[in-house]
Amino acid sequence: MNRYYYDFHIHSCLSPCADNDMTPNNLAAVATLAGINVMALTDHNTSKNCPAFFQAAKRNGIIPIAGMELTTAEDIHVVCLFEKLEEAMEFDSFVDKNRIRIKNKTEIFGDQLIMDGEDNVIGNDDYLLSNATLITIDDVKKTVESFNGVSYPAHIDREANGIIATLGTFPEECGFLCTEFYDENKIDEYTEKYLNLKEKKLLVSSDAHYIWDIKDKRDYFEIDDEPYSSDKVRREIFKALRMVDKS
Amino acid sequence: MTVEKLKNELSLKEVCLVNAQREITGGYVGxxxxxxxxxxxxxxVWITIMSNVNIIAVASLTDVSCIILAEGVEVDENVLNTAKQKGVNILMSEKSAFEIASGVANLI
Structure with a gap:
């Protein structure tokens, strides 16, 4: 068994609110410095910097996961993670068709830069990425599963775009098996108040928008990784997120 | 002012009216x-654009006289059935929350 430290909630320069220094190579390099072994890139409503992030991760010796932070129709943020890059890109195309298109005002919201594996700007998204999509919170889990992904509500301990602030509870009907905290010190308070959280796998991630937001290693998965491959590690992590071995 | 009277005065659409004679004592928007x-x-009267089923739980909990869905927001079958079960009044309007709220304020 080996420990794999993770951060599953990171924004790149493609998210309007994230710093332009959050380039794929900077993210991967800082992950190494922070002692993170597995990092997921989760830009708002897009996975279009994931291909570049995969190249940068390989160069820096960390295991990448392709993801997205989806904004639901109710303005709730949900982390979506995929075992394979191609699955994330297919989901990305699906989300593209379900976005509400408002022209991005870069002077207000910031740039939305798409990069290649060498941190060159190869494009940008002209429409604001962070606003609500047409996908409802009730439909997220099964929709993401149809792309072989896993989804769970992001930063539920936050007022802005957290599921509890928005819906008043952690609704069991949505079927989520995991959930994310921004502040690990809030976990006890929330699990006492919302008892169904005790059954969930609780993850803590940084939601970094600036380089200095990326936290040092903290939470980890204990994984039997023999014979080692990054695919094997990813597979085992997704098993844990799907709670396959829970019974 | 009853919910039914408010519905007629503001030409609101009936989504689920289970207690038409409920008395209105003010409003909240959120x-x-x-x-x-x-x-x-x-x-x-609670004016909102949220259509998730949890609005019924919140309406029951707070004992509001009715929910008014603004901006023509529609609810699905599940929400409608839950509202009927829990006895929650729901009305709807194409108008914005601001316009509905000012209409309510003029009447009560």
Whole structure:
């Protein structure tokens, strides 16, 4: 068994609110410095910097996961993670068709830069990425599963775009098996108040928008990784997120 | 002012009217349910654009006289059935929350 430290909630320069220094190579390099072994890139409503992030991760010796932070129709943020890059890109195309298109005002919201594996700007998204999509919170889990992904509500301990602030509870009907905290010190308070959280796998991630937001290693998965491959590690992590071995 | 009278005065569409004679005692506007739970008062008209099924739970909990969905927001079958079960009045309007709220304010 080996420990794999993770951060599953990171924004790149493609998210309007994230710093332009959050380039794929900077993210991967800082992950190494922070002692993170597995990092997921989760830009708002897009996975279009994931291909570049995969190249940068390989160069820096960390295991990448392709993801997205989806904004639901109710303005709730949900982390979506995929075992394979191609699955994330297919989901990305699906989300593209379900976005509400408002022209991005870069002077207000910031740039939305798409990069290649060498941190060159190869494009940008002209429409604001962070606003609500047409996908409802009730439909997220099964929709993401149809792309072989896993989804769970992001930063539920936050007022802005957290599921509890928005819906008043952690609704069991949505079927989520995991959930994310921004502040690990809030976990006890929330699990006492919302008892169904005790059954969930609780993850803590940084939601970094600036380089200095990326936290040092903290939470980890204990994984039997023999014979080692990054695919094997990813597979085992997704098993844990799907709670396959829970019974 | 009853819910039924309000419906007629403001030409609101009936989505689920189970207690038409309920008396109205003011109003609250909001979409973040954690806030509505803490702030809306018994008898209030609650104006929102949120259509998730949890609005029924919040309406029951706060004992509001009715929910008014603004901007032509529609609810699905599940929400409608839950509202009927829990005895929650729901009305709807194509108008914005601001326009509905000013209409309510003029009447009560």
């Amino acid at each position: 979409d973040l349910l954690s806030w509505v739970m803490g702030k809306a008062e018994s008898g209030n």
